[in-house]
Amino acid sequence: MTPSPPSPGPERGGWPSAWLTRDDLAGAGRAATGLLLVSPDCGSVVPEGDPAEPVAACAAALRAAGVDGRDRVVAALSGDGELAGPRWARAAAEVAQAGASLGPRGRLRLHHALETLGATTLVITPTGAMDLLARLHLEFLLDPLDLGLRHIVLTGEIASRRTMPHLAAEFAAKVTEVYSSPFTGVPLGWRSAESAPLTLLAPGSVRLAPLGKDELLLPPYAAGPAEIVVAGAEPGTAVRTGQVVRTPGGDAIPAPGHTVGDHVLVRGVWLSLARIQRALERVDGVSGWELGLSRRGTLDAATLTVTFNRRSLVGNPMWRSRIEQSLRAVTPVTITVEISEQVSETGFPGVVNDARGHHLGRDRTATAR
The missing domain is CATH 3.30.300.30 (ANL, C-terminal domain)
Incomplete structure (x- = not known):
């Protein structure tokens, strides 16, 4: 299910009626129905809802990254319980020439798969991409340019500094970072440069809250740390993600650079x-x-x-x-x-x-x- 925005601020109809954390989502596992998105340790359990909505969000993120009908997309993401990899591949089949989900396999096998499929776009975690690059240079003695990647889409982790420009230079590819819900894996926003804020795929899908208080912050945001909040499966619920941004001040929401909580x-x-x-x-x-x-x-x-x-x-x-x-x-x-x-x-x-x-x-x- 593509998360809908949490309840808006008081001037638009009131605050969320309930505030949840990851532990609350795990506790609801016995009552959840339908196709369930389950984290590897069962730390969060979320019903998917309409399966077309998360695929549509992945498709929108691919288009934002510049992927089109000329591309062949490989998603090297885990499919354990949360179905992230298969969902990206299904979206790619609609947006691009082809899409495949390979999982986070060994780097040599991933390199072989990219060549076999003629991939032009790779969806992968930031550390996965950097590890692939390092092994191409140090272990396989291969030139990253020979892969012919046009796009690299990063998601699922906090990227180290200069990851995006470094990958772009080494692969001669456009690099886009996609912020996805840490509970469903559904894309919520993206950025094409390390210094850029998130461009939300749906207005209000990502909100901010103070670290120590259950209330939504309204733009323009004061400079400082704030926690990302997304909507829960039940109407009127807001879920703290445990991901923290440092806002420079203003209306924009940066990509998360920290975590907080248990x-x-x-x-x-x-x-x-x-x-x-x-x-x-x-x-x-x-x-x-x-x-x-x-x-x-x-x-x-x-x-x-x-x-x-x-x-x-x-x-x-x-x-x-x-x-x-x-x-x-x-x-x-x-x-x-x-x-x-x-x-x-x-x-x-x-x-x-x-x-x-x-x-x-x-x-x-x-x-x-």
Whole structure:
């Protein structure tokens, strides 16, 4: 379902009647009906609604990116539960000469598929595109220009600085970033330059709210951080996305550059910090943990450093294995487990150390201060 705008401001008929977060969407999973869009960890469950609407939104985004009947489109996105890849491919079949959904396969297989299909347009995550480029240069010794891509459409992640101009120069392609709903994967807006704000595909489909208060902001926006809000499946509901923009002031809405709250975005997947906490609470001897996030190369990396409350567990391979198995039950994201040499008999809450600079904090209210 293409999200409709949240209820407008008071001068147009009142505020949203209910404010939700990702955790609320997971809780509604048992009652949701129809075709359900489910995140990889079941952290959000949303009914798709009319299947034609999200395909139409993808088609509009492709047209905005300059894709036309001359193009052959490949979507290298996950189709797990949220159906993003297949939806882009179906839209491409209407807008372009052909469309295919290949999933986030290995880069060598992706390169082979692009050549086999004669692709001119690639829909992919920002880190996926940068990783493909790096491997073309360093491992395959291939020239990116030989692929003949005319368009690269980025979606699903927070792009690192200069990703768009770098890809454009290396592939000699037009690069467009599409902002999609983090719950449905439906395109909501786009930009053709890193410095440009979002151009919304439907007026009001993206709104802003203060980090620490449940109310919609009205343009012109004051300069500073604000959280992106989209409409829920039920009329009158607004859903906090956990994605934060820094508005320069004025009417425009920038693309998100940060996250906030109890979920972090890693490799295009939302990772629940609360579920990590609950999983580790079941492991005897854990007194605290730190989740380290980085993007030193082209892809996100996650490392969980665990502190035990007694020395005998520090070098115990069985306890490390228990933690690794617990994490695999929580998320499909690969998380490297490290054991701190320090021992703490006093428990302490889990913390996030995001070297990417994306995550602002777990507590929205505290972050707003």
